[in-house]
Amino acid sequence: MTSNENRISPLHGAGGEMMSRLLAEHVLPHFAASQVGRIGLSAMDDGATIALPTAGELVMTTDSHVVKPIFFPGGDIGKLAAAGTLNDLAVMGARPLALSLAVIIEEDFPISDIDRIVESFAHTLIGSQTPLICGDTKVMGRGEIDGIVINTTGLGIANPAISDAGAVPGDVIIVTGSMGDHGMALLAAREEFHLETELKSDVDSIWPMIRTILPIGGIHAMKDPTRGGLAAALNEMSGKSGTTIELTQSAIPIRDEVQALSDLLGISPLEVANEGKAVLIVDPALADQILETLQKHPLGRHAAIIGIVGTKFPGRVVMTTPVGGRRFLDMPLGDPVPRIC
Amino acid sequence: MTSNENRISPLHGAGGEMMSRLLAEHVLPHFAASQVGRIGLSAMDDGATIALPTAGELVMTTDSHVVKPIFFPGGDIGKLAAAGTLNDLAVMGARPLALSLAVIIEEDFPISDIDRIVESFAHTLIGSQTPLICGDTKVMGRGEIDGIVINTTGLGIANPAISDAGAVPGDVIIVTGSMGDHGMALLAAREEFHLETELKSDVDSIWPMIRTILPIGGIHAMKDPTRGGLAAALNEMSGKSGTTIELTQSAIPIRDEVQALSDLLGISPLEVANEGKAVLIVDPALADQILETLQKHPLGRHAAIIGIVGTKFPGRVVMTTPVGGRRFLDMPLGDPVPRIC
Numbered sequence: 306m307t308s309n310e311n312r313i314s315p316l317h318g319a320g321g322e323m324m325s326r327l328l329a330e331h332v333l334p335h336f337a338a339s340q341v342g343r344i345g346l347s348a349m350d351d352g353a354t355i356a357l358p359t360a361g362e363l364v365m366t367t368d369s370h371v372v373k374p375i376f377f378p379g380g381d382i383g384k385l386a387a388a389g390t391l392n393d394l395a396v397m398g399a400r401p402l403a404l405s406l407a408v409i410i411e412e413d414f415p416i417s418d419i420d421r422i423v424e425s426f427a428h429t430l431i432g433s434q435t436p437l438i439c440g441d442t443k444v445m446g447r448g449e450i451d452g453i454v455i456n457t458t459g460l461g462i463a464n465p466a467i468s469d470a471g472a473v474p475g476d477v478i479i480v481t482g483s484m485g486d487h488g489m490a491l492l493a494a495r496e497e498f499h500l501e502t503e504l505k506s507d508v509d510s511i512w513p514m515i516r517t518i519l520p521i522g523g524i525h526a527m528k529d530p531t532r533g534g535l536a537a538a539l540n541e542m543s544g545k546s547g548t549t550i551e552l553t554q555s556a557i558p559i560r561d562e563v564q565a566l567s568d569l570l571g572i573s574p575l576e577v578a579n580e581g582k583a584v585l586i587v588d589p590a591l592a593d594q595i596l597e598t599l600q601k602h603p604l605g606r607h608a609a610i611i612g613i614v615g616t617k618f619p620g621r622v623v624m625t626t627p628v629g630g631r632r633f634l635d636m637p638l639g640d641p642v643p644r645i646c
Numbered sequence: 647m648t649s650n651e652n653r654i655s656p657l658h659g660a661g662g663e664m665m666s667r668l669l670a671e672h673v674l675p676h677f678a679a680s681q682v683g684r685i686g687l688s689a690m691d692d693g694a695t696i697a698l699p700t701a702g703e704l705v706m707t708t709d710s711h712v713v714k715p716i717f718f719p720g721g722d723i724g725k726l727a728a729a730g731t732l733n734d735l736a737v738m739g740a741r742p743l744a745l746s747l748a749v750i751i752e753e754d755f756p757i758s759d760i761d762r763i764v765e766s767f768a769h770t771l772i773g774s775q776t777p778l779i780c781g782d783t784k785v786m787g788r789g790e791i792d793g794i795v796i797n798t799t800g801l802g803i804a805n806p807a808i809s810d811a812g813a814v815p816g817d818v819i820i821v822t823g824s825m826g827d828h829g830m831a832l833l834a835a836r837e838e839f840h841l842e843t844e845l846k847s848d849v850d851s852i853w854p855m856i857r858t859i860l861p862i863g864g865i866h867a868m869k870d871p872t873r874g875g876l877a878a879a880l881n882e883m884s885g886k887s888g889t890t891i892e893l894t895q896s897a898i899p900i901r902d903e904v905q906a907l908s909d910l911l912g913i914s915p916l917e918v919a920n921e922g923k924a925v926l927i928v929d930p931a932l933a934d935q936i937l938e939t940l941q942k943h944p945l946g947r948h949a950a951i952i953g954i955v956g957t958k959f960p961g962r963v964v965m966t967t968p969v970g971g972r973r974f975l976d977m978p979l980g981d982p983v984p985r986i987c
Contacts (some may be wrong), residue, residue, distance in 0.1 A: 320873025320919075343701055344738075345808055349882075351734040351869060352707030352800075354807045355700060366693030367746035367799055371784045371791075386669075393692040397685075405708035407797050443712045445985065449792040450712075454746050456782075458708055459693075459797035466695045468685055528692060532661025541690075578661075582975065585654055639660025641826025 313414040318444030325349070327444065331419055335427035336437045341403055353438035355403055361464035364399035366390060369456045372645040375422070377494045377506045379487075379506035380454055380580075383426035385646060388580055389531070393431050393517040396469075396527040396583050399461030401433055407441040407456040409548050414453060422453070425552035433512040437461075469538075470545035471525040476614040478550060479585045481514065482507065482600055483558040484535050488577020489566050496616040497592045504562055507581035514602040515583065522600060523591030527616050528581050532640045533575045536622070538584050540636040544620040552612035552624040552634065576637045578645045586614060653914050654755040656932070659785030666690070669783065678779045682744055687779050694779035696744055700884035702805035705740035707731060716763070718835045720827075720846035721921075723796055724767035726987060729851045730775050731800040737810075737868040737924050738858040740802030742774055743787035748782040748797040755794060763794070764951055773889060774853040776800075798945030810879075812866040817955040818927045818933035819891060822855065822897040822940055823848065823948045825876050829918020829956055830907050833983050845903055848922035857944040862939060873919045873981045877963070879925050881977040885961040888923040892970065893965040894952035899976065906942045918979045918985045 316323035328349070336346055342354030387404070394401050406426065410419070428490045430437055450486035486507040493500040509531070520523070523595040526546065530538035535557070543550040560566075560573050567574045581604060587595050592610060618625075622634040647814075657664035669690070677687050684937070709730045716723040730744070735742050749766065750936060751760070769852030771778055827848040834841040852870070859865070867887065871879035884891040900915050908915045922945060926934050940946035958964070963975040 315984045316980035321880055321978040323980050332834045334669050342807075344807060347742045347764075348670075348809065348886075350738070350741070350810050352705045352802075352807075353742055354737045354738075354804070355704040355706060356701060357704055361698060363696040363704075364803070365696060365746060365780055365799075367743060368782045368798070369748040369750050369797060371750060371786055397691070397695075399693070403706060405706060407708045407710040407799075409712060409795060426968070439708055441708055442711045443710050444823075445712055445792065445900050448789065449985075450795075451790040452797075453787075454750060454784075454791075456710060456797035456799075458706075458746050458748075458797075460704070460706060462803065463695070466683075466685060466693075468689065469691050470689065475703075486716055495966070506901040537661055545689075550690045551699065552877075568682060609688065619894050637660075637662040638658035639662040639664050643656045643660070644784075644790075 310486055311416050313410045313412055315412055315444050316348045318442050332423055335423055340401040341436050358462045361462040362466045363489040364394055364397045364461040364463050364466050366393035367436060367458040368530050369454060371454045371644050372644060372646055374494060375452055377489045378490050380508035381422055381425050385508050385580060386457045387426045387429035388457040390508040391458040391512050392529045394459045394461035395512040397463055398461035398467035398519055401435040402460045402462055403436050403438040405458045406437055408452055409443045409445060410453050412444055412447050412448045429510055433510045447600045448458045467524050467527050469526050469542050472542055472546035472548045472586040472614045473525055474548055474614050474616045475589055476525055476586045477589050477610055478612040479596055480611055481583045481605045483555035483560045485563045485574025487578050488642050488645055489563045491645055507579055508622055509581035511583055511604055513583055514604040517602055518595050518598050521591055524585055524586030526586040527583055531646055532629055533637045534578055536634050536637050541620045543622050544577055547619045549615040549618045550599045550612060550622040551615045554624050555627045556611045557610055558607045558609050572641045577642055652757050653749045653796045654753055654785055656753055656785050660784050673764055674766055682777050696786060699803045702803040705735055705738045705802040705804050705807050705808045708736035708799040711796060711983050712795045713987050715835060716793055718847055719831050720765050721849035722763055724763035725770045726849050727796040727798045727851050728770035730768045731798040732851040732853050733870045735800045735802035737855040738804055739808035739860055740804035742776040743801045743803055744777050744779040746780045747778055750784045750786060750790045750791055751794050753785055753788050763874035770851050774851045779927050781984045798985045808865050808868045810867050810869040810883050812928040813883055813887035813889045813955045814866055815889055815957045816930055817866055818925045818930050818951055819953040820937055821922045821950060821952055822946045824901045826900060826915025826918050828921040829983050829986055830904045832986055845862060848920055850922035852922055852924055852945055855945040858943055859936050862932055862936055865899050867925055867927040868924055869870045872919045872987055874978045875919055877916045877975050877978050880963045884963050890956040890959045891953060891963040892956045894963050897950055897952045899948045899950050913982045918983055949951045
């Protein structure tokens with residue numbers, strides 16, 4: 306068998322000379338400044354070190370990304386892997402300290418695609434001033450893995466961390482922008498649907514926006530509505546706090562093209578993933594200030610108050626429809642779109 | 647299509663009710679005490695918190711595990727995923743603070759196998775008094791992933807961290823036990839070889855052993871010889887320190903059955919992975935004390951001094967053979983056994 310220098314071979318994941326060269330030529334150059342302790346990424350040691358912060362709580366979060374297709378309108382698996390983990394830290398109120406990057410690649414995967422993905426990943430990290438400090442590369446055979454999957458684990462520091470369980474009756478519910486963009490854009494991009502749309506994923510790191518509201522205080526609960534969408538996020542938040550979340554459907558920002566595709570396919574935009582949004586449950590006295598601050602950031606222009614926290618149906622989400630009816634917005638059984646993130 | 651309750655369905659990875667149930671019934675019960683901060687695994691939040699240690703350096707490490715077969719003589723992918731990351735922390739001199747667990751599972755994978763893997767993972771963590779604090783579950787379709795792959799990321803605290811670059815001429819080289827067990831056991835277990843052997847992987851968490859030698863001091867460099875085996879580990883260690891590593895081949899502990907299979911297949915036991923061993927480069931004045939302390943631990947019974955650090959060939963590893971010849975032990979191009987870990 307002739308090996309093709311432009312494609313991944315099993316030796317690229319085998320811990321030897323070939324792997325070192327792949328990392329040195331295609332990964333490390335993007336992360337030249339990635340060091341937050343004595344031992345950084347470029348040391349290629351068994352791990353990396355981080356100088357101990359002086360105050361706060363450490364926050365750790367992990368996500369594997371299996372999105373399909375790996376390049377999609379508005380982003381790619383590299384941007385998604387960075388944003389997904391940065392956003393999990395952000396909604397915990399945590400400033401990112403460091404990320405890890407572990408990739409599993411299929412044999413014969415184009416190295417040029419690795420370059421695009423790593424560059425996109427690095428760009429997203431740099432935008433949130435976050436170093437990549439450690440990583441891992443594995444290769445599986447043809448047909449053993451579909452292209453590439455990426456795990457990112459993030460470490461952050463919060464003072465204090467914000468859970469998703471802190472809703473209190475009287476609180477106000479805010480979303481930072483339109484719902485359903487990522488899920489619907491992915492769905493439209495799938496080959497099997499042959500849809501031509503202008504839809505773009507909202508995938509982005511929201512930390513630069515979230516950091517502007519943390520000093521205000523008053524955020525009782527926060528979550529990023531990824532898999533299962535807003536419906537899953539709010540059901541978790543009401544369930545954990547034993548409160549009722551009362552939504553006004555017409556207040557929930559949804560792009561016209563997202564709504565149109567939703568209507569066409571019979572899939573609710575409230576049940577599909579977002580990758581650049583947060584839902585916040587906040588002190589009513591500070592809600593306007595938080596909303597206005599969000600709206601000043603490019604990622605939060607369409608932030609809106611979408612409901613309040615009540616007590617009537619503990620652990621449930623109730624939605625008032627545009628014609629004045631009310632219905633429960635239930636926990637989805639699962640996301641209607643597989644491999645969405 | 648009838649869904650089979652005993653197998654993984656796409657909904658188990660979709661962020662909704664089905665995923666919550668899978669985690670609540672098959673994962674969380676194994677990690678009842680997994681909390682090291684205000685927000686632990688059972689909170690099922692976007693991340694988990696860790697109370698800030700008071701002194702030391704944080705150490706972070708990540709590994710994806712794609713081992714095949716997933717159940718092998720001496721262990722399984724669960725034990726490997728736990729030990730692999732605990733060992734990376736251990737060889738950095740870091741006490742494990744917390745691990746994350748991110749699994750990607752193929753549709754129709756048996757839930758009974760998930761149970762075995764999670765139990766084995768949990769058992770290994772408990773043996774090193776390490777909590778699992780956060781996780782992620784994704785499902786890919788049939789033929790999109792070969793069974794199950796697992797990422798574990800570990801966070802530890804070291805005071806100070808030990809790199810793999812600190813060798814100094816005059817130092818003594820110690821391995822904590824026999825070389826090549828994991829790689830050769832895996833190779834023998836592969837269906838295509840139809841080999842019947844007594845070989846078992848050495849996969850285990852070495853933290854309980856490493857913690858006994860850290861108070862002695864004098865460890866200048868440490869590494870776990872996984873992919874690429876002892877040859878890769880020592881070449882990295884000599885290369886980074888610019889020293890020469892001088893080995894006495896007859897001093898390297900290798901099990902008879904490992905050597906026999908190596909001879910049969912023409913694969914060097916020094917180039918295949920170990921998953922329960924460490925190689926240490928230590929101050930000569932403390933070498934005997936470190937060796938004796940290692941030998942007192944069940945995992946270190948066969949620990950041995952295998953060489954010294956010199957200066958003659960900077961960045962190279964030289965080995966004196968049993969008949970008195972000398973040869974370079976080069977960096978392997980890659981591990982001869984794919985999907986070894």
